[in-house]
Amino acid sequence: MNSGHQPAAPGHRDEDPAWSFGSFPGLDGDPGTWSKTSPAPGAPLPRFRPSLTLERTRFTARLPDTSTVTVDVDHVAGLASLYRGARHVQTAEMPVRFACGADRIDVAASRYGMERIHLVGADGSRRRLDPAPGTPEYWRARLSRRHPGLGRALAVAAIVVPLANLTLIAPRLLATITQVPWWADHFAPFVSPIHPPAWANTALTITAGLAGVERALTFRHHRLLDAATDGMTG
DSSP states (O other): OOOOSOOOOTTOOSSOOOOSGGGSTTTSSOGGGSOSSOOOTTOBOOOOOGGGTTTEEEEEEEOTTSOEEEEEEETTTTEEEEEETTEEEEEEESSEEEEETTEEEEEEEOSSSEEEEEEEOTTSOEEEOEEOTTSHHHHHHHHHHHOHHHHHHHHHHHHHHHHHHHHHHHHHHHHHHTTSHHHHHHSOOOOOSOOOOHHHHHHHHHHHHHHHHHHHHTTOOOHHHHHHHHHHHO
């Protein structure tokens, strides 16, 4: 397996990547840069392909020694690749800690996106890496900068939606629990008053998944909400 999807090389323009036909599979050239094996030590960092944003992401940071590190994440394979100075150093399964001299980079992903992507200094300080241009995290942060009101509304919805789902799930979960033989032998089973139609269940599942993605893109993880989202979409 590989970490296929790789970060933008240092010196890459900080402008938004061009979205054109050249960005889609089979049309953006460099056919050999996205091999299915782990990059060899010292392999160059391929440019980021926006066509793979649903599968991959990448982050960059400048180390105290002024060198640039890039972490390329392959969500499908569960792998993270470290590049330093635009050259491949290591690929490993997540969660992983990449040593960078006296510092380290902690990388962990959830079902919906990144949980941790932090540079941890020798003094214990923590700093999240910056999303590379063209990645989903980059576009989400850009939306908040350009439209702060919309960004806040999405952030609130990502919390309200799973909480609303929980209030609908709880009665049905309780009804299921009270059907077990031991409970039924001692107590009357609980009958849920909520029986949403199939289309409503589908809508709840979709909105729960979208809320999970929103929290992941903005690094707002919450154990209870994420567990509820997994329960809705699992």
